[in-house]
Amino acid sequence: MRWIELRMEIAQIKCFVAAADALHFGRAAQALGMLPASLGRQIRMLEDGLDTRLFFRTTRSVALTPAGAAVLEDMRALVAQADALERRVRDLGRDAAPVLRVGAIDSAAAGLMPPLLRLLRKAHPGIEVRLVEQKTIHLLPRLLRGGLDIAFCRPPETRDPRLVFRTLFHESAVVALPEGHPLADRASVTVADLADAPLIVPDRRSRPHSHDLTIKLFLDAGLTARIAQVAEEKHTIVSLVATGTGLAIVPRWTARIAVPGVRFVPLEMPPSAAHGRLVLAAAWTRGTRDARRDALLTVLEEHLKTIADSA
The missing domain is CATH 3.40.190.10 (Periplasmic binding protein-like II)
Known part of the structure; x- marks a missing residue:
């Protein structure tokens, strides 16, 4: 139970740091792949838990309070430490993971994944894949939480620096x-x-x-x-x-x-x-190592032109 509470608190701190950097709840929410209302709720929960206002908010502007400005760098350091810990835990358990967890938006699930999985099974019959079909706004948070190893998605306008995006091709x-x-x-x-x-x-x-x-x-x-x-x-x-x-x-x-x-x-x-033409990209968490993911990307690269021609 305590771990769940800690994850929730870190999520609140991440929302605070994103909003403090952007000074705009809409842009901060977009960067985190969530709705502005959800981001605002997370920040209110953090403020309630600390019994301290961190932002001055009006209908036209967002600004840090003195307390918010004073704790910003400490909060940023906490987020960095939490991200480093999550990456370490994922890396330790990745080699033991029995499957490659792949996320895909609906068009990629329909058009990209069937031929790619056939090619992967032929080249690497020992790799098992679990496919999750969702929208980009849901896939990217799952990547960051460690619930997916790779996702095929639309790259957002504001890209989270914790993720690597590799443009593959455009869909007609x-x-x-x-x-x-x-x-x-x-x-x-x-x-x-x-x-x-x-x-x-x-x-x-x-x-x-x-x-x-x-x-x-x-x-x-x-x-x-x-x-x-x-x-x-x-x-x-x-x-x-x-x-x-x-x-x-x-x-x-x-x-x-x-x-x-x-x-x-x-x-x-x-x-x-x-x-x-809509951009399709592969995304994964920066700083992670995964032999199964690399094998999938290698197979995709070898057959990229043929697959792209069908998009």
Whole structure:
């Protein structure tokens, strides 16, 4: 029980240090892969436990109190010591771990992992893999907690220095349409073709890359996206497309989610539209050693072009 309490207290201190560095709860929460409300709650719990205000907060600004400024470096040192201890414990137990724990966002789970796992089994039949499919905002904290060995995800705008991010390739975008839609039989479509179409987009708080992909493509074309529905999961989005609720711009590998009544049509974009392709990266905890993870990355590197061509 005491260990659980200690982990919670360290999490609160990490939230304090991140907020003190950014002096902005939203940016600090993004850096930690959590929601601003959750970060604010952790800091309030720390302040309540210490019976001391650490921040002056208004609707427009965040500033350290004298007490907060006085303890900042001590708190930073505690976080560094806790991180070093966690890395040491993970390294000691890693060689005895029976499986390689791999996290993947939904499109990577559908498109990257099946061929990669086949290749890994052929090259290293003794390596067992446990796959966890989640959003990036959930995968990165699991990496930091030691619950995953590697994750295939979207790199966040603000990257935690405790993690290594290795860009692999970009996923192409396609448009999901109902089978009976006038554009469903086209070889490809443009953003202008979608100008008056109702759109289904993911919630930006949980899927910022996919959400921004749609919005930016329309803005660059001088158009405004007509958002008809916000949905959380890719499977839900594709299912809503099948009902005629709207169209959706999704990663190409999403087409491997089998939903009857939906067609996926390539989306044409000018070569300069780099944001029309979603970055996929591998991430792991900095300073850790793992022979199984390195074996997976070596296999991926050997076959990277072939896999990237299918994305």
